[in-house]
Amino acid sequence: MREDAEELLARVEAVYRADSRRVLATLIRLLGDFDLAEEALHEAFAAALERWPREGLPANPRAWLVSTGRFKAIDTFRRRARFDASVAALAERFAGAASEIEEPDERAAHAADSVEDDRLRLLFTCCHPALPPDAQVALTLREVAGLTTEEIARAFLTRPSTLAQRIVRAKAKIRDERIPYQVPSRDELPDRLGAVLQVLYLVFNEGYSASSGEALTRADLSGEAIRLGRLLAELLPEPEALGLLGLMLLQESRRAARTSPEGELVLLDDQDRALWNREQIAEGAALVERALRSRRFGPYTLQGAIAAVHAEAPSAAATDWAQIVGLHNVLAPVARSPVVELDRAVAVALRDGPAAGLALVDAILARGDLRDYHLAHAARADLLRRLGRTAEARAAYERALSLARQEPERRFLARRLAALE
Amino acid sequence: MKYLCLAYGDEEKFNAMSKSQLDELMAKIMVYDEELQRSGHLVSGMSLGWSATTLRLASGKLAITDGPFTATKEVVGGLVIIEARDLNEAIQVASLHPAARIGEDLGWGVEVRPIEENPPCKPQPADRG
Numbered sequence: 001m002r003e004d005a006e007e008l009l010a011r012v013e014a015v016y017r018a019d020s021r022r023v024l025a026t027l028i029r030l031l032g033d034f035d036l037a038e039e040a041l042h043e044a045f046a047a048a049l050e051r052w053p054r055e056g057l058p059a060n061p062r063a064w065l066v067s068t069g070r071f072k073a074i075d076t077f078r079r080r081a082r083f084d085a086s087v088a089a090l091a092e093r094f095a096g097a098a099s100e101i102e103e104p105d106e107r108a109a110h111a112a113d114s115v116e117d118d119r120l121r122l123l124f125t126c127c128h129p130a131l132p133p134d135a136q137v138a139l140t141l142r143e144v145a146g147l148t149t150e151e152i153a154r155a156f157l158t159r160p161s162t163l164a165q166r167i168v169r170a171k172a173k174i175r176d177e178r179i180p181y182q183v184p185s186r187d188e189l190p191d192r193l194g195a196v197l198q199v200l201y202l203v204f205n206e207g208y209s210a211s212s213g214e215a216l217t218r219a220d221l222s223g224e225a226i227r228l229g230r231l232l233a234e235l236l237p238e239p240e241a242l243g244l245l246g247l248m249l250l251q252e253s254r255r256a257a258r259t260s261p262e263g264e265l266v267l268l269d270d271q272d273r274a275l276w277n278r279e280q281i282a283e284g285a286a287l288v289e290r291a292l293r294s295r296r297f298g299p300y301t302l303q304g305a306i307a308a309v310h311a312e313a314p315s316a317a318a319t320d321w322a323q324i325v326g327l328h329n330v331l332a333p334v335a336r337s338p339v340v341e342l343d344r345a346v347a348v349a350l351r352d353g354p355a356a357g358l359a360l361v362d363a364i365l366a367r368g369d370l371r372d373y374h375l376a377h378a379a380r381a382d383l384l385r386r387l388g389r390t391a392e393a394r395a396a397y398e399r400a401l402s403l404a405r406q407e408p409e410r411r412f413l414a415r416r417l418a419a420l421e
Numbered sequence: 422m423k424y425l426c427l428a429y430g431d432e433e434k435f436n437a438m439s440k441s442q443l444d445e446l447m448a449k450i451m452v453y454d455e456e457l458q459r460s461g462h463l464v465s466g467m468s469l470g471w472s473a474t475t476l477r478l479a480s481g482k483l484a485i486t487d488g489p490f491t492a493t494k495e496v497v498g499g500l501v502i503i504e505a506r507d508l509n510e511a512i513q514v515a516s517l518h519p520a521a522r523i524g525e526d527l528g529w530g531v532e533v534r535p536i537e538e539n540p541p542c543k544p545q546p547a548d549r550g
Binding site (some may be wrong): 026128130176177178179180184188 | 422
């Protein structure tokens, strides 16, 4: 009997780990308020801890938690209503809606089916363009991924109090300006999906190449971005959602090879390709192919296609540079990003020689777009080095070094600079 | 829920338009204005004159100055009050405003603000009309 109870406690914990964010998403939809839903979620799990060991595991734990959480919220309202008449009507409204849906069992099962849709709705709410971009990222990681405020603050090197304030403001805006909890209609979808994809890619990149600090990568953030990308691709298999998931998997496949055992940066050319994760490459390439076949693809799919060409090359020398330049030629006008143009210049250098690449890099820098971007100067330095223009290469490496903020990158640039002597 | 849509514009750029350009713009504005009227969400709307006078307390005395409250090139040139279910619907309705549709080079744009009908931070009965 005791063992049974212990086993059930372990089950509650497992349900919490696997399902608490799903239950929360549904409670937010039903209650229309983030904080109220969070409170209801905790009360529902507290009730589960008390009742499941005694009554046994319910047939559908998720549906049980949703309906318990909702009734707890109604109780809270009723208690408050005794002190404040203004919430009485609200309590009755929720109670009416609850009895309407919760009574028959099949309705409860149906509620469980729509739970995944609720996570998608929540994702679109957290990435609403009316919220500031940094709040979109923080809110998505907090509410959809379930990271704690402290974890997010650590990942983005901000103070927890700053981050908490950002989240509180965003929640207040969602409530006060009535940002709805819904997946956008088909005609709004292209714009709105773009914002969601951007947030996921931002989270992924922060984990893939941290913008500053000691560590080169933060694997946990990339893992979260991929997890959310999978959810999105499953629930909304739009070509660009598939393309982004493919791109993230293809980038992630190189993680083990990107850092030396000493924590130093290893460039693509010098990576041990045996360390690349073949499973991720196969999955990523298949997703990108599926997106390309739709003929409605965009910049993420194209970047994924470029990553797939790299991933499928047996060595750096055997890479199909002509195909990579070709893909870049399609990508550049769609992406309209100077960073993407820089990547194209590097590919052109590998196809046509360093002089051709240098002319393109110089043209980008002359426009002023990437003047303060360390990787632009690092790329320029590398091309100058290959052309034997050592003095200019040194100046460019020094410029890159003065702009780089991440320690392993700084050490890499310093090594390159020293190797010029 | 009601939202206030403020249409911002750059007076200098409007004044720099030729008569024929202005006529063309006005013809387009009529089309979008009608669309906005037809949407059924319009509560009220009006155009404002460009000139503004600002009153504020300075060192305990009322100071009256020429010009809008914030010193920017773009000032409010029109306002519309709409009724919408939520911010998504408000954005859809506001996107019918000429300032959101035409004249990209006129520094035109629409700001959407929720109108607070109840005191903030306190749950209220939902159906108060």
